[in-house]
Amino acid sequence: MSPSHGIPRHIAIVMDGNGRWARRRLLPRIAGHRQGVEALRRCIRACAERGVQVLTVFAFSSENWSRPDDEVRGLMDLMAKALVREVPQLRDGGIRLRFVGERAGLSARLQQGLAQAEAATAAAPRMLLNVCFNYGGRWDIAQAAAGLAARGEPITEASLDRAMALAHVPDPDLLIRTGGEQRLSNFLLWQSAYSELYFSDRLWPDFDEAALDEALAAYAARERRFGQTSEQVTGALATG
Ligand code: IPE
Numbered sequence: 001m002s003p004s005h006g007i008p009r010h011i012a013i014v015m016d017g018n019g020r021w022a023r024r025r026l027l028p029r030i031a032g033h034r035q036g037v038e039a040l041r042r043c044i045r046a047c048a049e050r051g052v053q054v055l056t057v058f059a060f061s062s063e064n065w066s067r068p069d070d071e072v073r074g075l076m077d078l079m080a081k082a083l084v085r086e087v088p089q090l091r092d093g094g095i096r097l098r099f100v101g102e103r104a105g106l107s108a109r110l111q112q113g114l115a116q117a118e119a120a121t122a123a124a125p126r127m128l129l130n131v132c133f134n135y136g137g138r139w140d141i142a143q144a145a146a147g148l149a150a151r152g153e154p155i156t157e158a159s160l161d162r163a164m165a166l167a168h169v170p171d172p173d174l175l176i177r178t179g180g181e182q183r184l185s186n187f188l189l190w191q192s193a194y195s196e197l198y199f200s201d202r203l204w205p206d207f208d209e210a211a212l213d214e215a216l217a218a219y220a221a222r223e224r225r226f227g228q229t230s231e232q233v234t235g236a237l238a239t240g
């Protein structure tokens, strides 16, 4: 019997498949992204109800700038609008927002919107939502190392860990990717060292509560060994 680890404290999600969802319906890709916001709203509520403490989602990668201009513009616009529409509800639902990524690459107006959303939800106690936006795992490792070097601090695993953009939360226990691809696409390269990976063929807009529960059940059935043997983890060696 493996020890039960119940509900993950921290879930990270690569919300992939919006474009395909739209194209299957002969809709423009941005319609899929809009539907993706709905899926995220549902997912936030479901995670909070299940007692998840931290949810980290990948919303826009360092590499997504290479998409067609109109899609990039549409995504920036969608983020700006979602902030206005969703922040009061998130705050009332006890969800604290934090944006993770390279803000300098975003418009001044959007940067201001992100900062305001963080301030407005700063005291929300129920669950922390990290939105990775203009984020890349390689960017994070490089900015952490550059910060340490600039301060003349030694570069160790512990000091790098503290300098990372996600230093305020424990590493994700469960990392979910929807949309069928089985890759990280530059998400949480450092922090996912011991995350349980779960890939779903569902496109993100179709990822509902039942799909989340399937992922949680799969997670609960895993044995997390962190380099140890199964006997060590289950305590079979403890008595002799
Ligand atoms: C994920 O959905 C959202 C972003 C990358 C912004 P995609 O837009 O990548 O959807 P697919 O993979 O093309 O279906």
Ligand code: IPE
Residues within 6 Å of the ligand: 014, 015, 016, 017, 058, 059, 060, 061, 064, 181, 183, 185
């Ligand atoms: C990863 O999805 C980024 C986000 C979900 C924001 P992509 O659709 O950009 O990843 P690739 O290009 O298929 O690897």
Ligand code: MG
Residues within 6 Å of the ligand: 016, 017, 018, 179
């Ligand atoms: Mg994709």
